[in-house]
Amino acid sequence: QQQVKQSPQSLIVQKGGISIINCAYENTAFDYFPWYQQFPGKGPALLIAIRPDVSEKKEGRFTISFNKSAKQFSLHIMDSQPGDSATYFCAASWGSARQLTFGSGTQLTVLP
Amino acid sequence: NAGVTQTPKFQVLKTGQSMTLQCAQDMNHNSMYWYRQDPGMGLRLIYYSASEGTTDKGEVPNGYNVSRLNKREFSLRLESAAPSQTSVYFCASSETFPSGNTIYFGEGSWLTVV
Numbered sequence: 773q774q775q776v777k778q779s780p781q782s783l784i785v786q787k788g789g790i791s792i793i794n795c796a797y798e799n800t801a802f803d804y805f806p807w808y809q810q811f812p813g814k815g816p817a818l819l820i821a822i823r824p825d826v827s828e829k830k831e832g833r834f835t836i837s838f839n840k841s842a843k844q845f846s847l848h849i850m851d852s853q854p855g856d857s858a859t860y861f862c863a864a865s866w867g868s869a870r871q872l873t874f875g876s877g878t879q880l881t882v883l884p
Numbered sequence: 885n886a887g888v889t890q891t892p893k894f895q896v897l898k899t900g901q902s903m904t905l906q907c908a909q910d911m912n913h914n915s916m917y918w919y920r921q922d923p924g925m926g927l928r929l930i931y932y933s934a935s936e937g938t939t940d941k942g943e944v945p946n947g948y949n950v951s952r953l954n955k956r957e958f959s960l961r962l963e964s965a966a967p968s969q970t971s972v973y974f975c976a977s978s979e980t981f982p983s984g985n986t987i988y989f990g991e992g993s994w995l996t997v998v
Contacts, residue, residue, distance in 0.1 A: 781924070804985050815888075815974050815989030816927070861926055865985060870915060870978050871942065872987055874926035 775799070776864050778875025785882050791849040793878045795862035798843065802864035806872070807836065807847050810859045819860070820847070852882045886910055888990035890975050896996045897965045905960040905993050907975030915978045916958035917942075917987070918950060920971040927974060933958055965997045 778795045785791045795805075806821035822829045822836040822845065829836045835848040849856055862875040888909045897903055909916065914935045919927040919942075929942030933952040947969060949961045958977075962969055972994050978987040 776926075778926075806985070806987075813991070815976075815991050817989070818986050821985065865987075870985055870987060871917070871929055871932055872919075872927070873943075874919075874928070876924055876926045 776862055776873050776875045778862050778878060780878060781876070782879045783881070785852045785880065787852065787854060787882055787884050789852050789882075791847075791852045791856070791880055791882070793847045793860055793862070793880075794844065795846065795875050796842075796844045797864050799864070799866070800843075801866050802873075804865035804870070805836070805838065805845050806863050806865065807834075808861045808863060808874075810861065810877075816861060849880075852880075854882045854884050856880060857882050888975055888977055888988055890973075890990040890993050892993060893991070894994045896998060897962075898998055899965060899967060901965050902961065902963050903965065903995075904962075905973055905975070905995075906957070907959060907990060908957045909975075909977040909988070910956065911977060911988065912955070913977035913979055913988075914955070916952065917976040917978075918948075918958070918960045919974045919976065919989075920944065921974060921992070922971050930960065930973075962995075965995075967997045969995065970997045971995060 807819045808816035809819040810816040833850045838845045860878045863872045891906045917932040918930040921927045931950040933939045936955045975990045
């Protein structure tokens with residue numbers, strides 16, 4: 773079963789705090805793990821992504837941690853800002869057409 | 885550069901009516917996709933087209949048909965709309981593996997079936 777489980781469903785963080793969103797998967801055929809950010813009324817947009825041969829990837833305030841043996845990966849948002857308030861989806865990519873299987877999403881609210 | 889363009893943005897249908905969602909991309913991508921987004925369920929793949937001339941079923945294909953008209957365009961058709969098809973539909977495109985991994989999404993089409 774192609775499935776990615778995401779938690780928490782919603783998250784409220786104070787400005788300047790750290791936001792952490794977790795995902796877990798079962799299918800070892802997944803070979804690329806992106807995170808998408810979605811603002812209301814817009815389509816998802818790629819935020820950051822990692823391959824399973826790397827344990828961590830950092831881009832600015834956003835970091836992905838990847839644990840291949842546990843089949844888990846997480847998104848850390850450092851120094852969270854109100855502008856980061858959005859829905860975040862983890863995903864896993866497979867197949868030659870790069871089909872994405874998405875997690876159920878986390879609605880992040882950063883309080884000013 | 886428009887990226888992925890979907891039409892219409894909003895549509896209300898009566899049960900049993902048919903309609904086609906149109907999608908076009910201007911990035912010369914080989915692969916195109918249709919996803920639906922429902923609250924608490926993330927985005928689920930309906931159909932995809934790995935390259936011009938091919939289409940394949942995704943996770944939730946029942947009640948839908950697709951046409952890859954050419955490299956730029958990929959349409960989604962609802963032959964007999966049902967209330968369960970009320971959703972937000974996203975078209976997306978990407979380069980074909982291994983040359984690319986980023987999938988680009990359109991802004992969505994809000995469909996309500998009454």
